[in-house]
Amino acid sequence: MSEGLRVVAIADADSFVKWSASLLGSVDGIRPHLLLVQTPLTASVAQERTALAGAGIDPSAVSRIRFGEAAPWLEAQRPDVVLLAGRGPFVRLMGRVIDALSHRPVTVAGLPGMAIPAQRGALDYRRHVDLLVVHSHREERAFADLGRRIGVQVPTALATLPFARPRERMLSPERVRVGGAHGVLVEERSAPPHAAAGTSAAPAESATAHTSAPATDIVFAAQALVPVDHEERLEIASILVRAAKADPGRRVVVKLRSRPGEAETHLERDPYTALLDGRRPDNLVFSYGSMAEALSTAAGLVTISSTAAVEAVAQGIPVIALDSFGVSKSLLNTVFVGSGLLGGRSEVVAGRFRHAHPGWMRDNYFHPGIESTWWQRVEELVARRRAGTLPARRVPAARGGALHEAWHRASVLGAHDRTLGGRLALAAGVPATRLLGAARRGRPALGLDTWADATTDFTLEPNPFHDSIRR
Template sequence: MPSRTSQAPRVAVLADSDTRWKWGALTARRIAEDEAELTGFLLRGRATPTARQLAEVGVDADELREVTGVEFLHATRDEGYDLVVLALVGGAVQAMLHGLAALRLPRRPVLVTGYVGVVYEKLADGLLLRHGADVVLANSRHDADRFRAVYEGVGADASSVTEAALPFLGGAPYARQEGRDTVVFAVQPSVPESRADRTYLLRRLVEHARLHPSREVLLKLRSKPGEHTTHLEEVPYQKLADRLPGGLPPNFSLVYGHMGEVLDRTDLLVTVSSTAALEALHRRIPTAVLTDLGVREALGNHHFLGSGLLTSWDRLDGGHRPEPDEEWLARQGVAADGAYETAFEEARKRVAELLSQPELPPVTPYYTPATAPGYLPGILARHRLAADGTPLAGAAPAAEVTGVRRVVRDAVRGAARGAYRHGVQRVAPVIRRMGEL
């Protein structure tokens, strides 16, 4: 890939959770040269991944450090990256775009962003918050069409939308093994949200295990209690499992680990709307999307309309195995037909063209103080930026703390993050229940 220097491009990825780090780092690897130097930045916040989560993701960088948004902007200015992947929630992407624009760099980096999985909610809001990046990646032809329609609908430039695919699809095609019968339920941190709904799904999974004692039934968990991923998990399945009447059958297990490794032993993947369904479908693993709680936008399973995958626990208990619709698969970027290796060619070509230009145009997001004066300032302020994208007073990073002071600082930050998570997972639900009395 051409670069503005004679060396391989310097690439930075800024991510705010374990799943977005996985998406961002793998995307960078897909669209940059293999020998490109990759620096990872973890945005400090409620979902900053733990060492365990990073190890489970299994994606390395030449350097990885935790920063605030302002510290990242200063690093971009001082360290001279050629390509920056913003693997963040929409508001953080918008803040970094305005912050980078305010730097007025003589040679700014190419800016890439996108989504970590299925886009089933806040389509317009999330997309317009990402507008201004040079490349807005769509994980499928279906998403690319929707993205362009949103931008064109508000009169914004849609040329940044670039069709690609999820960067973490892969693994060996499914082959049924004699004597193996494994069902995996892939949980989601926030879908469904209520304790009653999550308890229902867990109960049905356990009942399925009891109905089929020779079948191995696995509950695939995203994080341990106290950890956060892309979304908050107020009611962890681990705690629900501990309190389930009658306990757990011997053929039922809770598992962590890399999703690809779990799929290596899966004969049926069951979920409400997890991106794990797309990973399974890419490998032709039998997949089921549950309708037990309804087909609703809030659950995200409406995304699978027309897929042929929608079914219920009653039908699965009786032996039903959904058959995916091939046309739906093709439009969703699953690439089960073997086209995955070419899925990133358009993105590579576009990034290469941008890197070959001696100068890039200014960053021009759709949202400005003129187009969204009641919305944009609040988004920027959450990342300690003023309305013009410059750091607020007192937000500039101080000299790097070392020695004992750094140990104390990190301990305080860890305690504060733990207190926040305790408040979210323990205190807030109690307050809400009291308010319902």
């Protein structure tokens, strides 16, 4: 059935652009299109170009539109499937657009990387979609457990994380000492762990910019959300400086998601460009290119909890998931328990990177490709929709009526919402939500603290990041 199916991804922020384009790019025989809706988070042209690199979506199949143009565009194009790719409030807002269409497509949603712990808001905002894409057996269980706890049942289907695909890397033919003179681990440059990963090789990508460069870089995948604490982020900056000084012959590459003036999916309050200002050795550099480009010359990857770790594992690149500040849901790194990838400051400086345990990989993002049945599920849903046997899952009505809906729209669109109702709703709603948030934070936990509960892979309370979509 895939032949000729019209599939449209609707996205805004950079990570969702990369994920949705890569996910659709992995399906043969469809007619994909990427629709970028203007919000304060929408990827810049440069971010879009980086996100589409190697994704399998032709740049000509990308349109940028205002929110008010989305409904008529969808009415004219009549897609069979819409992939809603954005943060929860964006998905819900676009869901209301879908609800008003005369020709209703199958709706799919998902998260652009590792989703452990499964968070209440992530599921609740997507409760109206026909299918939720997850990327590991562990995530399947986590969202099922969460759904039972909060009474939200959304069908899920398993996909291979589209970034977890081996790529040809420009490696030196000889053995490369990861830690230079200080390192202990010596990496044998062999093929990526295809058999253990249970994935098929993707077509080799060109890396002409690195045709003669051996893979010696240490790449740090920076994250906006974790760690939150200023002193901990400053400590990470110090670790990177120490790693660079320990071996001036290797580069330490800080991989960033946005250039000055650009937005990204999550709000970063302590950017590493500022934390490292004036203290960078010459071999500590910033990179704004794609993660695939950064990994093409990487001997090892460092992160707290970035999905880049999965990208690296797929390519046989050793990883350190930094546990110097603990392992907890609030650091989003409990997914690495049992992986063999957790390590501390001294391991980073010495270059003692490590590979993931095969048992962990099978349950976490490296299942056999034959188990990734999400597209088969989508085709079944399309057939049911055409036959009239798939009822619409509509966005629940806002409890506050039209004013609440206006506030929600204005919160997502920011300055791109030029309606009077939106401005009035924000003027009234922003102070009210701040008071409500303060009141909630002041209440006793009533016996719940699922963010601190290490025995589960889901959370019930709001996340601790104070990461508003309003910028």
